[in-house]
Amino acid sequence: GAVVSQHPSWVICKSGTSVKIECRSLDFQATTMFWYRQFPKQSLMLMATSNEGSKATYEQGVEKDKFLINHASLTLSTLTVTSAHPEDSSFYICSATQDSSGNTIYFGEGSWLTVV
Amino acid sequence: GQNIDQPTEMTATEGAIVQINCTYQTSGFNGLFWYQQHAGEAPTFLSYNVLDGLEEKGRFSSFLSRSKGYSYLLLKELQMKDSASYLCAVRAAGNKLTFGGGTRVLVKP
Numbered sequence A: 001g002a003v004v005s006q007h008p009s010w011v012i013c014k015s016g017t018s019v020k021i022e023c024r025s026l027d028f029q030a031t032t033m034f035w036y037r038q039f040p041k042q043s044l045m046l047m048a049t050s051n052e053g054s055k056a057t058y059e060q061g062v063e064k065d066k067f068l069i070n071h072a073s074l075t076l077s078t079l080t081v082t083s084a085h086p087e088d089s090s091f092y093i094c095s096a097t098q099d100s101s102g103n104t105i106y107f108g109e110g111s112w113l114t115v116v
Numbered sequence B: 001g002q003n004i005d006q007p008t009e010m011t012a013t014e015g016a017i018v019q020i021n022c023t024y025q026t027s028g029f030n031g032l033f034w035y036q037q038h039a040g041e042a043p044t045f046l047s048y049n050v051l052d053g054l055e056e057k058g059r060f061s062s063f064l065s066r067s068k069g070y071s072y073l074l075l076k077e078l079q080m081k082d083s084a085s086y087l088c089a090v091r092a093a094g095n096k097l098t099f100g101g102g103t104r105v106l107v108k109p
Helices: none
Strands: A004-007 A010-013 A019-025 A032-038 A045-051 A067-073 A076-081 A090-097 A105-107 A111-115 B003-005 B009-013 B018-025 B032-037 B044-049 B053-057 B060-065 B070-075 B084-091 B097-099 B103-108
Touching (some): A019 A032, A032 A076, A105 B044, B009 B018, B018 B032, B018 B103, B032 B060, B044 B053, B044 B070
Antiparallel strands (some): B018 B070, B032 B084, B053 B060
16 A cells, blocks of 8 residues: 655754755655644654655744755655754654545654654 | 543443443534553543544443533443443534543453
8 A cells, every 4th residue: 555654764863964854755745744842751743744845844933943844746755953952852753645535644654853 | 721620530330331420512513433551551532523423332331412512432341341430522613523531441350
């Protein structure tokens, strides 16, 4: 079946550096992908909607200059955490819908980011 | 705004039935999803309701009442592997999902 893949699964970076997380739809095209963040024992919080060929739409309170989203193709969206700080350490998950109805939503495996 | 409430934790015995309630108040409604999430892993899809009524899928069933802003997920014949968090999510416009806080279910022998 359709699969959404994220890379890397785990990443540790130094404070002040940037880290890029990729989200790929492996066997379908996704014009829209979503990026979520999840802190331990909390639920998923939507960060932004990634639109192929246009600017991402950010949720209130999410800094667009800190969390750069690029959706350059129909199968790839990237999230770059710039100037990372320890409080950015979290589980980042992307999702994509396979069809126009949006009823089939697949999540990536998630990426654990630890900023030291 | 969006407000989705579900209990924080539930404990049940192996073989039993557990019902996880979810109430929502959202600006717009275009379907309600239930996901299972094991610790450290991504959510996996369980069910989708957009019309009132009960959807049954094996040991899992989900119910929706749009007029009451209410849904529940029913887990039957509980197994130890069902210990996980269960997330209720409402879709408004544009395929955006808003998640509830999740319900951690602990299945005991």
